Amino acid sequence: MSQLFFEDVTIGDEITPLVVTCDETQLFLFSAATYNAHRIHYDKTWARDEGYTDVLVQGPLQAGLLSRAVTDWIGPRGRLVSFSTQNRAVAHPGEELTFTGTVTATNELSGRIDLDLVGRRGDTVLMPGTAAVRLPKRSAG
Amino acid sequence: MGSLIPEEALATIGTVVSRATGEVRRRDWQRWAVSVGETNPIFFDAVAARAAGFREDCAPALYLQYAILGVTRLEDLRADGSSGAASGNLQFPDAPKRMAGGESWEFHDHAYHGDEITSERTVRSIVQKQGRSGPFVLVTWRATYVNQHGAMLAFADTSMIARP
Numbered sequence: 506m507s508q509l510f511f512e513d514v515t516i517g518d519e520i521t522p523l524v525v526t527c528d529e530t531q532l533f534l535f536s537a538a539t540y541n542a543h544r545i546h547y548d549k550t551w552a553r554d555e556g557y558t559d560v561l562v563q564g565p566l567q568a569g570l571l572s573r574a575v576t577d578w579i580g581p582r583g584r585l586v587s588f589s590t591q592n593r594a595v596a597h598p599g600e601e602l603t604f605t606g607t608v609t610a611t612n613e614l615s616g617r618i619d620l621d622l623v624g625r626r627g628d629t630v631l632m633p634g635t636a637a638v639r640l641p642k643r644s645a646g
Numbered sequence: 647m648g649s650l651i652p653e654e655a656l657a658t659i660g661t662v663v664s665r666a667t668g669e670v671r672r673r674d675w676q677r678w679a680v681s682v683g684e685t686n687p688i689f690f691d692a693v694a695a696r697a698a699g700f701r702e703d704c705a706p707a708l709y710l711q712y713a714i715l716g717v718t719r720l721e722d723l724r725a726d727g728s729s730g731a732a733s734g735n736l737q738f739p740d741a742p743k744r745m746a747g748g749e750s751w752e753f754h755d756h757a758y759h760g761d762e763i764t765s766e767r768t769v770r771s772i773v774q775k776q777g778r779s780g781p782f783v784l785v786t787w788r789a790t791y792v793n794q795h796g797a798m799l800a801f802a803d804t805s806m807i808a809r810p
Contacts (some may be wrong), residue, residue, distance in 0.1 A: 506686060525683065534681040538674070540715045543744075544727040551726065555743055564746035567710070569682035572708050581688050584753075585707050591748035592807075632663035 508580035511616045511640040514608055519622065521606050522605035523574035528598050535566045562596040567604075567624050567632050574604040575620065575636050580643045586617065588633035590624075600626050606636065616640050650741040650774055650783050651810065653775040658736065658769045663787075668714035675705040678712060706758040710791050710800055713757065714765040736769075738808045741783045747805030755799045762794040770803065785809040 529547070536546050544551040545561050552560045568590045576585055596602055603625055610619035616639050624632035674737065679689045687694035692702040705713065718729040728744060757763060770786040786805045792798050 531681060531683075534677075538678040539679045539712050540718075540729075542718075542723055542727040542729065548727075565749075566682065568749060569678075569706075569708055572706075573682055573684055575687075576686055576706075581686065581694060587750075587752045588707070589748070589750035592746055595745075 506577065506580055508582055509578060509640055510643045511611070511613070511618070512643050514611055514618055516608050516611060518608040520574060520578040520606045520608075522603050523570060523577065524576065524601060524603050525570055526599060526601045527596070529560065532560065532562060532566070532598060535563055535569075539563075539565065557595065557597075559599075561599040562598065562600075562602075564590075564592040564632075567592070567596065567602070568634075570602070571604045571606075571622055571624050571632060571634055572606075572636075575606060575622070575638060577637045579618075579640060583596065584623070584639045586639055587639040588636045590632050590633070592632060594626075594629055594631045596626055596631050602626050602631065604632075606634075616642055648809070650738060650781060651772055652737060652739070655736050655738065659772055660769065662766050662768050664767045665764070666714040666716055667762060667764045668716070669758060670705050670710075670713045670757045670763060672703065672759040674713070675709045678709045679706055682706075700756060701758055702762070704758055707751065707753050707756075707800065710757055710763065711765075711789070711802065712744075713763050714791070725739055736772075736785060738783055741808035741810050743809040745807045747784060747786075747807045749805075750803040751800055752802075753800045755793070755797050757793065757799055759793075763791050763799070764793075765789050765791050780810065782810075 532546050543605040572588055606622040609621050618638050620636045622634035688698055689706055695703040723729055767787050768790040770788050772785050774783055789802045792802045
């Protein structure tokens with residue numbers, strides 16, 4: 506995992522996109538890790554009775570993937586300062602999802618970078634969001 | 647259509663609906679991390695984490711909300727399998743289909759193995775809205791996460807959507 510520095514970043518830059526296709530095993534493990542027995546994530550009959558075509562990828566898993574895209578991009582010495590997401594549309598296992606973001610502001614004094622984020626399936630926005638991160642400066646060593 | 651929000655739920659607005667304390671465990675956050683596909687060494691490797699300025703390997707920021715979860719008995723789960731324990735067991739009998747709405751976090755410090763985290767969750771608002779597919783209830787909470795030294799690690803505004 507490489508380290509990003511404040512000086513490397515310009516407004517309008519896109520973060521390295523994270524492309525993930527979740528399967529039922531990953532959904533199950535995430536439910537287990539979060540102590541979540543909500544049937545809509547593992548019971549296809551229940552999900553269909555609620556009007557969905559299949560079980561749902563957990564909103565917090567999508568949020569976790571979006572935060573992973575950010576923290577993978579900033580590297581180990583970067584810090585996540587704030588992180589917001591909204592669940593706009595559902596996702597199902599087997600669908601290719603892309604988690605990415607764009608730099609909207611930089612603050613040289615604090616080393617802070619603001620980002621607009623998005624989780625999407627094709628052109629469908631599943632999860633818009635924002636984040637702020639703090640990056641180390643090359644000049645500081 | 648009438649209100650989907652029972653009086654008992656409205657009465658919780660502005661009140662602390664849950665308090666919970668839990669210990670941060672390396673194995674547990676690493677289980678969370680691998681389920682998200684994380685490979686970031688700051689969550690797995692104390693040496694790499696120290697080199698990156700952390701005290702040692704630390705919990706992922708978004709994991710904090712799970713460190714405080716307690717134990718829910720099978721008979722206390724809702725019919726859909728979900729547990730309302732962390733959110734104060736708000737009941738919406740006329741809107742039983744629940745989905746996470748969104749979350750908004752501010753992070754101030756990190757959580758390490760053995761830390762004891764206390765979280766308090768306050769109901770900020772409960773409103774009924776009209777969506778494309780009909781009415782729904784939007785509930786918003788604020789949760790604070792404080793460690794055993796009294797340091798505020800994070801707070802989060804989260805929301806939940808309940809539909810008939």
